[in-house]
Amino acid sequence: MAGICPDTKEIKLDRRQFLKYGGFFSVSVASGGLTACGGGTAASQASSGSDLPAASGGSWKFPQSVASGDPRPDSAVLWTRVVPSSVDVAAPAPAGNDVSIRLIVTAADNSALLGSNTALTGSTIVDTRLSVLAAYDNTVRSKVTGLTPGQTYFYQFIAGDVRSNVGRFKTAPAAGSNVSQVQFAYITCQDWSVNHWGAFSNIAKNENLDFIIHLGDYIYETVGAAFQTAPVESSHIALQLPDGTVMNDASGAPTKAKYATTLADYRYLYKMYRSDPRQQAVHERFAYIAIWDDHEFSDDGWQDAITYDNNSLDAQGQNIHQPTRRRSANQAWFEYMPADVNFDSAATGFQNIQIYRDFQFGNLMQLIMTDERLYRSDHVVPESIYNPATGKPLNNSIGSRYIVPQNVYNMLEAQEITTATAMTSDPLAYNTMLGQTQRDWWKNKMQNSSNTWKVWGNEVCLMRMGLNGTDAIATLIALNAISTVAGSITTALSNPALGGNVLVAAALVAAATAGASQSTAAGAGVAIATADTQGGNTLAAAVAAGLSTTQAGIAVAAYNTAKSAAAAGTATQIGAAAQVIAFGYIKPDVQANKQNSQFVIASGQQAALSAYFTKFLLNCDQWDGYNAERKNLMAHLLNNKISNVVAVTGDIHGFFAGTVNSDFDATGGGTPAMVDLVTAGISSDSFFSYMKAGAGSTGLATIVSYPLSIPVPNVGTVNINVNLLDYTMGKAAPTVDGLLEQIRVQLTGALAAQGVPEGAVLSGTVAAILASLKTNSAFNTNLLGLAQQLSALNSNPWLAHINADAQGYAVATVTPGSFVVQFKQVNKLVNTGNMTAPGNVVARVTTATVASGKAAVSIS
Structure with missing residues (x-):
């Protein structure tokens, strides 16, 4: 039964409604639903029929499958793209071949048919014809209204003798109704060109959701950019933009990379991204509520301005504006995203679409979706500064x-x-x-x-997300000094005047580090030991021996620390005293004197580090x-x-x-x-990887990553970069076990990439390596100490959880008493002759809980 009310032809639509609902965005009214004919708005009663000839025969296909979006209590938007079977998956729709196809919707349970194009069973509540227009690249969208709140529906498009895969969506509960739970996933950043899309498989197979929120970066407008050169699964072939503009490097020289420029470019990207069967499976099963971020237009873009490189600036040093390109990006998003939004192709300018909107889920949750690109002003600090x-x-x-x-x-x-x-x-x-x-x-x-x-x-x-550069550099200089200070204590032990006394040697080196002469420092060390033996005041004895108050304080601290560690042996005493000297004197000196500190000068990095003695905003x-x-x-x-x-x-x-x-x-x-x-991105390279590349060989590299080479029998040397950025940004100080867990996913990926087979072999190898590292002093003392010192910077105390080196997605479970999110980190690529997504997709689950009535989050 066609979902058309008898009086539809009498309805008058204003210009904006016509642009929104006319052409390839039609409206169908379900029979037997909540809204009867004659009710609702003019838009909800608009005709969804088509005067075009019906598609016939079996030479049709749905290369991007189907999708649904914007579920409301009485409506949802349904989407597909259909082309002649001879047309390539990402080729433009052929002109002069406009036809109509059928859309059918049923409330009957067709769960068993998901993933197939088998004909739907059960009574249909919508059976209508929709226009397929080459002008919109043969994309088809229909808003189905008159539906029942909180109901699961199934739908299918039919072109001639060919059926699309079965799709499913669930309407929102009635506004104001009592709702005990809403569950949804939220996802973002799905770069086709790096890593893998195994997360989509896991969502389709294992998640029980009411809908999915997509937070943007559905596509990446660049192809072959520097950040897209990481390994990628072999099923994702290299992309080739129909047009594209060549990107330049920092010097202005052209590279092999391009960015999407034309409507054909943006359409191509959506078609390729939507051709992946795993993403199709997710779209087929769950309605999306989507917004865009920057890559749907241009990286770090604002309004219609681009920010790629120095060639993105005009003669006045301002960002170049590309309104035509922005309009093309807007149109492609509107054509390929099942969203109930306003788009006015006749409007002048680039702000011809409004995607911010809100949704009600009973009395439990209101969802407010914003657009943070189309209206934003330029970045406060311009590239031209x-x-x-x-x-x-x-x-x-x-x-x-x-x-x-x-x-x-x-x-x-x-x-x-x-x-x-x-x-x-x-x-x-x-x-x-x-x-x-x-x-x-x-x-x-x-x-x-x-x-x-x-x-x-x-x-x-x-x-x-801030960083105090002074504190970070002071910590680095102190950490790097520990081995030097320990060596000085060891050398001092050979001084006959000290009699091999490690406590006195520690006090001597501490005083000398603080500026005392060797002879005064040696005399003070002996004086401290004598006072200690006689039960006297060690600090006063050190001052009486010629040390300043500051010098005496660090000398006594080093002496006492070495004394406390006596039971552990000389090596431990030396290491413990060296840390006291490094963090008790060297670090405060750098904090006070910055680039003019004697220790910064001695490091040979004064020039390189001088610009970093201030507070920074990371992003x-x-x-x-x-x-x-x-x-x-x-x-x-x-x-x-x-x-x-x-x-x-x-x-x-x-x-x-x-x-x-x-x-x-x-x-x-x-x-x-x-x-x-x-949430982390589905596949895009991690924030940690970008920061590691940016730090490079600078003096700040150590606060971002730590290279770790691990020899593995029958495999060879496995190299990983330990993520220290988390601790620098404010992650809680780790234990040895916590630090081992920090590297587990990366280690698993590194081994899998070298051919260690998934399953018991891989998990057993990982467990053996972690057990070995736990007893390795380079790991359990040096690396652990570094992570703990970086954590002590307490850079961002409002951050309760940080995992900056991850891909994955998040699942939210909302009840009246709590808002609980599971962060689901996925495993890395697997090398089985070619790069593939792992069979065991989810590597780690971290839970964040917000209790009702509290602006706070707990992590488990």
């Missing part, structure tokens, strides 16, 4: 969007607010992620929500780069006592959890206003 070290523009992302000196950011942000206040009605006009209209809409939705949980579908991380493409607006939003929540706000976030290619505070620069980091739960 001059680098004082070179006298030239930065011309790249380091210093402008990443590793940004906080004092520079604060100065420029204040200037922008002052200018905006004088010139506009919005003080945040030049420092906004959302734009004023969307910001006001967000505030209104939050304030007027009566739902238990207010969930924000948020593209980029809300939590501060100003995130909300850290729009701090004033973030504070404005958090003040709105706190001032209006809006509780139970949780952001589900993507973008940064790692798992993070913590609180979003009123003002991260205030004492104690401000007042927690809400919680941010960030």
